Amino acid sequence: MEKLVYVDRRNTNCNKWDGQTGMFGEEGLHAMWVADMDFKAASCVIDALKEYVESGVYGYYKVPEEYYQSFINWEREHHNLVIKKEWIRFSPGVVAGFHWLVQMLTEPGEAVIVNTPVYYPFLNAVKNNNRRLICSDLICDGGHYQINYEDFEKQIDEEHVKLFILCSPHNPVGRVWKKEELAKIFEICRKHQVYIISDEIHQDLIFGNHQHTPSLCFEEYRDLMVMLAAPSKTFNLAGGQNSIVIIADEELREKWDVYTTGNRVLGGSAFGYIAAQAAYEGGAEWLEQVKKQIYENFEYLKEELAKKLPKAVVTPLEGTYLCWVDLGAYIPAEKVKEVVQKKCRLAVDFGDWFGGKRFGTHIRINLATSLENVEITVNVLAKYLKTV
Ligand SMILES: Cc1ncc(COP(=O)(O)O)c(C=O)c1O
Structure with missing residues (x-):
């Protein structure tokens, strides 16, 4: 053990x-x-990094097939989500990923909605990019938090919101959103054609009988959504700056590719990939x-x-x-x-x-x-x- x-x-x-x-x-x-x-x-991560360090050669890295497979297997086994390799993209951290997506999916001055209280870099991503920040507060009932659907839809409608940044599970209120809750909120996004960035960096840190539902399990909303995941919270690898962007929809993927090619950030450091792969393969x-x-x-x-x-x-x-x-x-x-x-x-x-x-x-x-x-x-x- x-x-x-x-x-x-x-x-x-x-x-x-x-x-x-x-x-x-x-x-x-x-x-x-x-x-x-x-x-x-995890010792499997330390061993994999040691082996690479001891090789003594740190030239340009070709991301191996096994890296993608390790994440695909992890999502299937732990979250019942079937991902195709061609959906997977890279970002050097989830925060960088959602900053880029705010730029990619909205224009300056357009409105982006979040459920407050929320992980504060969400707020910065909107403000730093000169978009309008719309906050729909969660309802707190004796410390237990819920989405205020009525307020969420009202603000989307009145403020002409273009993008929703979802935190699932939710930092800081510790909610693991139920499938029905996600379905309700995604349906509102569909009705008003609001894109969804789903930050699922905490997806593996789930307690008791709660169960995480990945956003991409909802096939009917895939044309609106980008899912962000990472080994950084799960396996304590934040310094590796390696995170995963999953885009099932071809048109959205093309947008992402145009954006990232234009900015010439197509991949990360060898150390990040090696640590991530080892963790997904052996860190359970x-x-x-x-x-x-x-x-x-x-x-x-x-x-x-x-x-x-x-x-x-x-x-x-x-x-x-x-x-x-x-x-x-x-x-x-x-x-x-x-x-x-x-x-x-x-x-x-x-x-x-x-x-x-x-x-x-x-x-x-x-x-x-x-x-x-x-x-x-x-x-x-x-x-x-x-x-x-
Ligand atoms: C919801 C959420 N997203 C993203 C991050 C950080 O992501 P990264 O370090 O990959 O940029 C955190 C870290 O606390 C977080 O809680």
Whole structure:
């Protein structure tokens, strides 16, 4: 059985522990933010990279057939999705992928809709490209989130929305959208001819009885959609900058090819491909260990907060390793940073980053770390929030 190895990553040039100044204005905070893991990668990945490193030759890389096959097999076995090799394209990260797609599928000034609170680079992709950002807030019912279909359609109609960026599963609220929910929202997109970018980077981090439904399972909407996947969250390979763009529709694929050929970004680094292939071929057992640890961390956090800060609302973790917690019963939005960062000395993702001040009483905690790091987090929160 593959053993999960926690690594103290301080002083390794990692963003999470060593690169806090950009977002927090200081270093040295207890790092529970950026979505990568404090675990060593699967041994199959390390072995494959070692073999390549030891070859000593790092010239231009021809992507092997086995790379594509490893991902095709993974999707079929884990998500019941049948992908053809010719649908697969490359982007150096999912964020780059959806930035390009915003440019490809819309014109400046056109409207793009998202379900807030949402992974903040979605908002940046729209704003950085001078498109109009339309936010349809999810409905929160005691910490459980749902799509507001009425508002979603109303805004699409009124604002002449051209593109929807879907987060599935949803970061930060941990929802694994049910098939019926996706069907409803895709039907609205069909009715108004809205393109769909479906960011499914968290598709393999699913807990309990929940089941991820890949967007491309819906054959009837394939002409509207591009699916984005990656081994980076699943196998902790974000530094490899290797992600996968899946386009089933021929016309959309042609658009993508014209766009990427024009920008001459057709492939990635050998290291990224090699790591991804090894992970998809042999990383399943490692992933099970990781998921076990994440869920144990979640249950600990939920139970301890229920004892120590019973009014904190912990959103159920259906998927992702990111836990969304509302501290509003203890601190007003304008005091959250002062207490959580300055007093507790925690680096967490702050709620307002995900779409505005109305989410400001929330924090997002990364659970892909040791139980000890989660214990530290809960204890400092309990200590300083009680005294506010
Ligand atoms: C929904 C979502 N998309 C994309 C990313 C990052 O993708 P990449 O590092 O491949 O650009 C993240 C990372 O947290 C994420 O949560």
